[in-house]
Amino acid sequence: MGLAMARQLLAEGHTVLCISRTEQPALSLQAGAALLQWRHDLADTAALTPRLESWLGKQVGTAWASATLINNAGVIARIGPLSQSDASDIAGALRVGLEAPMLLTAAFLRATEGWPARRRVLSISSGLGRRPMASQAAYCAAKAGMDHFTRCLAL
Numbered sequence: 001m002g003l004a005m006a007r008q009l010l011a012e013g014h015t016v017l018c019i020s021r022t023e024q025p026a027l028s029l030q031a032g033a034a035l036l037q038w039r040h041d042l043a044d045t046a047a048l049t050p051r052l053e054s055w056l057g058k059q060v061g062t063a064w065a066s067a068t069l070i071n072n073a074g075v076i077a078r079i080g081p082l083s084q085s086d087a088s089d090i091a092g093a094l095r096v097g098l099e100a101p102m103l104l105t106a107a108f109l110r111a112t113e114g115w116p117a118r119r120r121v122l123s124i125s126s127g128l129g130r131r132p133m134a135s136q137a138a139y140c141a142a143k144a145g146m147d148h149f150t151r152c153l154a155l
Ligand SMILES: NC(=O)c1ccc[n+]([C@@H]2O[C@H](COP(=O)([O-])OP(=O)(O)OC[C@H]3O[C@@H](n4cnc5c(N)ncnc54)[C@H](OP(=O)(O)O)[C@@H]3O)[C@@H](O)[C@H]2O)c1
Pocket: 001, 002, 003, 019, 020, 021, 022, 023, 040, 041, 042, 043, 071, 072, 073, 074, 075, 096, 124, 125, 126, 127
């Protein structure tokens, strides 16, 4: 889904900054668009959030008509009862699915505060954030957390 959104967003006048663990060679530059691909593991945002904040801080806010942060990455931990789940699987699903979106959103809002541009945060949730599913506790919890975090943010 991230690749499909990036492809559609790579239009004239747009800058698309993609963050994932691997670069996506299928993304090709369109005339008049700018493409950046940063390799980071969202399970470890210690270096990423200052990098994003610093990059945004170097932009001329008045040059942007709008700025949107899309939280897309999600992780389905190994499917099984919580009692048999790996601690690192649970932590990874919550870090990538909930902690990283919250920290990146905070950095994005801090760095773009005062920009006249329309600022938006779009987070990709799942029906499983609202409907519980057996053996999917970490994913369901991350998505439910994302939904409620988004409601708080809207307020
Ligand atoms: N597919 C569905 O049926 C479905 C249904 C409901 C909701 N969703 C939600 O929609 C979103 C996209 O799902 P999808 O099916 O398109 O997923 P996907 O095909 O597995 O793609 C996940 C993307 O996230 C990146 N990613 C995963 N773990 C990462 C990490 N630790 N650090 C950095 N980047 C990471 C991956 O890039 P790298 O591997 O290069 O890091 C990839 O670009 C997710 O939030 C998912 O929960 C999906």
